[in-house]
Amino acid sequence: MNFQIEKKLKNGLGRAGVLQTSHGEIHTPAFVPVGTKATVKSLAPEQVRELGAEVILANTYHLYLQPGDELVRDAGGLHKFMHWDGPIVTDSGGFQVFSLGAAYGKELSKVTKITDPSLMIPERFDDSDAPRLAKIGQDGVSFKSHLDGSVHYITPEKSIEIQHNLGADIIFAFDECTSPAEDMKYQKEALARTHAWAKRSLNMHKKLAEEYPLRFPRPPQRGGLRDAACALSLRENRARSGRITRSENILQPASVPALFGIVQGGRDEGLRKESARFIGSLDFDGFGIGGSFAKIDMSSAVKWVNEILPEEKPRHLLGIGEPEDLLMGIENGVDLFDCVAPTRNARNGTLYTKYGKVNITNAKYKENFGPAEEGCGCYTCRNYSAAYLCHLFRGKEMLAATLATIHNLFFITSLVKEARQALMDGRFPEFKDGFLKSWRK
RNA sequence: GCGUCGGUGGCAGAGUGGUCAAUUGCAAUUGACUGUAAAUCAAUCGCCCUUCGGGCUACGUAGGUUCGAAUCCUACCCGGCGCA
Numbered sequence: 001m002n003f004q005i006e007k008k009l010k011n012g013l014g015r016a017g018v019l020q021t022s023h024g025e026i027h028t029p030a031f032v033p034v035g036t037k038a039t040v041k042s043l044a045p046e047q048v049r050e051l052g053a054e055v056i057l058a059n060t061y062h063l064y065l066q067p068g069d070e071l072v073r074d075a076g077g078l079h080k081f082m083h084w085d086g087p088i089v090t091d092s093g094g095f096q097v098f099s100l101g102a103a104y105g106k107e108l109s110k111v112t113k114i115t116d117p118s119l120m121i122p123e124r125f126d127d128s129d130a131p132r133l134a135k136i137g138q139d140g141v142s143f144k145s146h147l148d149g150s151v152h153y154i155t156p157e158k159s160i161e162i163q164h165n166l167g168a169d170i171i172f173a174f175d176e177c178t179s180p181a182e183d184m185k186y187q188k189e190a191l192a193r194t195h196a197w198a199k200r201s202l203n204m205h206k207k208l209a210e211e212y213p214l215r216f217p218r219p220p221q222r223g224g225l226r227d228a229a230c231a232l233s234l235r236e237n238r239a240r241s242g243r244i245t246r247s248e249n250i251l252q253p254a255s256v257p258a259l260f261g262i263v264q265g266g267r268d269e270g271l272r273k274e275s276a277r278f279i280g281s282l283d284f285d286g287f288g289i290g291g292s293f294a295k296i297d298m299s300s301a302v303k304w305v306n307e308i309l310p311e312e313k314p315r316h317l318l319g320i321g322e323p324e325d326l327l328m329g330i331e332n333g334v335d336l337f338d339c340v341a342p343t344r345n346a347r348n349g350t351l352y353t354k355y356g357k358v359n360i361t362n363a364k365y366k367e368n369f370g371p372a373e374e375g376c377g378c379y380t381c382r383n384y385s386a387a388y389l390c391h392l393f394r395g396k397e398m399l400a401a402t403l404a405t406i407h408n409l410f411f412i413t414s415l416v417k418e419a420r421q422a423l424m425d426g427r428f429p430e431f432k433d434g435f436l437k438s439w440r441k
Numbered sequence: 442g443c444g445u446c447g448g449u450g451g452c453a454g455a456g457u458g459g460u461c462a463a464u465u466g467c468a469a470u471u472g473a474c475u476g477u478a479a480a481u482c483a484a485u486c487g488c489c490c491u492u493c494g495g496g497c498u499a500c501g502u503a504g505g506u507u508c509g510a511a512u513c514c515u516a517c518c519c520g521g522c523g524c525a
Binding site: 032034036037041042057059062089091092093094095096098099100104109110111133145146147172175177262288290292293295316317318319320321322325337338339340341342343344345346347348349350359362363393396398400401 | 469470471472473474475476477478479480481482
């Protein structure tokens with residue numbers, strides 16, 4: 001992996017660059033659609049590529065449980081298994097420590113509504129009896145599978161091993177995502193754990209990197225006409241769309257992934273900076289910025305961290321992706337974002353437009369024969385009306401999810417691309433202001 | 442025509458003397474969703490008054506019994522089924 005910064009924001013942390021992976025380039029800042037279980041829900045990989053995404057993210061925990069990381073390895077790795085020939089990122093499962101642990105069954109999420117810190121009731125009371133599917137142990141986390149109730153113990157080493165089996169291009173250290181509602185004592189404990197886990201992740205990664213070629217031997221020659229035809233059609237496809245960006249084809253094994261360390265520290269400036277210094281000092285290829293945030297805390301946390309992290313390495317703001325947050329992150333030196341919001345919102349009928357989000361299932365769209373978003377260039381808006389989308393949702397048709405997801409991902413990836421171009425052209429502040437003015441109505 | 446079963450809120454369908462403006466599902470209306478336990482979840486869903494709460498009209502129609510009726514009785518109207 002190689003990262004080159006092409007342009008920096010004047011008077012700010014923002015930058016535009018290119019991240020080179022063995023499965024192609026990522027022009028940063030970039031949005032990474034989430035495909036947790038090795039699929040961007042409701043889309044075929046060609047559709048994901050077509051709408052402008054360069055890279056996707058899959059999840060270690062989910063794929064470990066189903067179908068199993070060894071099966072994915074035996075299938076030739078994620079790229080081949082899911083037929084995505086671009087770069088892939090895998091999350092370490094650290095977020096599930098939070099979402100299936102402290103946040104389980106509670107009104108806690110990646111971004112909390114609570115903006116007044118005084119209203120944040122400490123969550124870390126003795127609630128060991130509270131139902132949760134993840135419990136933090138001595139040197140790892142035990143998960144109770146939401147699929148069959150079986151118990152699995154995930155350590156940093158295990159997470160890295162799973163991720164090597166999956167064969168992504170960028171992988172993450174195992175971490176603990178904490179709620180901003182945790183008290184200082186707990187934040188310190190959790191941070192110490194995340195830091196220890198970071199070192200262990202790194203060590204395991206180095207060890208496994210040596211045996212990586214063994215992990216993905218040349219695929220056996222199945223010798224079928226089918227494989228040949230498949231390879232041929234892939235090549236044709238790429239030739240037709242003018243996207244022959246690399247010489248390898250999708251059937252070749254992946255190369256050793258890049259490992260990103262994750263900065264935590266909750267909402268405390270001291271802890272955040274301490275974490276950035278510590279994680280930044282380790283031999284990672286890039287960094288993730290993690291945590292659950294109150295909305296107002298997000299920008300300062302990102303700023304604190306990015307002022308400290310080594311400038312020449314890429315930074316990924318984990319799980320963030322509403323438009324205003326993306327622009328904030330870009331302004332403050334974030335290179336990569338992933339988020340389920342555009343895909344999940346799409347499946348639930350919420351579409352992004354330059355004038356804010358709309359619920360396409362609302363009665364007012366029943367007879368709106370124009371596109372969901374006037375002037376949008378996505379496949380959905382070019383070919384279907386708001387009324388049709390409204391009908392598909394009301395009729396509970398599967399195509400509703402597909403068309404809505406195409407629109408939302410196109411909207412978000414385009415937004416980030418336009419922000420990148422604005423940054424390259426030296427007009428990012430104007431672009432941001434212009435977008436937000438319309439977005440907030 | 443006779444017999445029989447039944448007619449409940451947009452629909453389906455509970456309830457069978459008071460705790461019923463009426464369970465539940467669907468539909469409808471709106472909202473939420475930020476490293477995906479999520480094609481999910483929540484709220485509202487007779488009318489009126491400003492919330493607590495109160496008032497009004499409602500279980501085919503019209504009467505009646507009763508302190509009290511969606512629930513019991515009578516007649517009528519409508520529907521299913523059976524027999525003519």
